[in-house]
Amino acid sequence: QKEVEQNSGPLSVPEGAIASLNCTYSDRGSQSFFWYRQYSGKSPELIMSIYSNGDKEDGRFTAQLNKASQYVSLLIRDSQPSDSATYLCAVARGLYNFNKFYFGSGTKLNVKP
Amino acid sequence: GAVVSQHPSRVICKSGTSVKIECRSLDFQATTMFWYRQFPKQSLMLMATSNEGSKATYEQGVEKDKFLINHASLTLSTLTVTSAHPEDSSFYICSARADRDRDQETQYFGPGTRLLVL
Secondary structure, X not given: OOOEEOOOOOEEEEXXXXXXXXXXXXXXXXXXXXXXXXXXXXXXXXXXXXXXXXXXXXXXXXXXXXXXOOEEEEXXXXXXXXXXXXXXXXXXXXOOOOOOEEEOOOEEEEEEO | OOOEEXXXXXXXXXXXXXXXXXXXXXXXXXXXXXXXXXXXXXXXXXXXXEEOOOOOEEOOOOOOOOEXXXXXXXXXXXXXXXXXXXXXXEEEEEEEEOOOOOXXXXXXEOOOEEEEEO
């Protein structure tokens, strides 16, 4: 079983729609969760981090965490063609101790004009 | 901000030569940096965790004698690919964790170095 699982996609949504990206993780002790966006040929850029159960909103992005279900998601509202990229879910076991990340394989998102 | 730079951005070398890649945190100190490798259409694979002033911790299957890591200061880590071969051609990306982020594990990524070994 992989540490972090994501549907590879591609996930296609029309411009202006809500894109929903999902991620599950296997280690129940995980405490830090991140979403990164990676454009083709580029390195990952941080979108959001989340540490507590519930929702966290930042602009058009909302991260949702459910530790009981070992599930983290990212919602992108009003999707734009520029949001087309691969979205990586990353999980760390710790909170303070410079823990390494476990990355999912990424979900490719296509936002169609 | 939290800016991480890498140099070079792209390198082409002959098989058997060594290549050094630099990773710098520009506006923060980073006791811990990470080195990743990414092959086309695949996700990031952690190669090693680099700690300032101590030996790097390598992931299983990564040859420490082939991928030399030196983290000599709080803003600089280097990865040297020794005796590079075509199968080492990949996208190498470093990340850094800011020492000031005492309650977070966020990693900030450099722009990556694309290595092509002929």
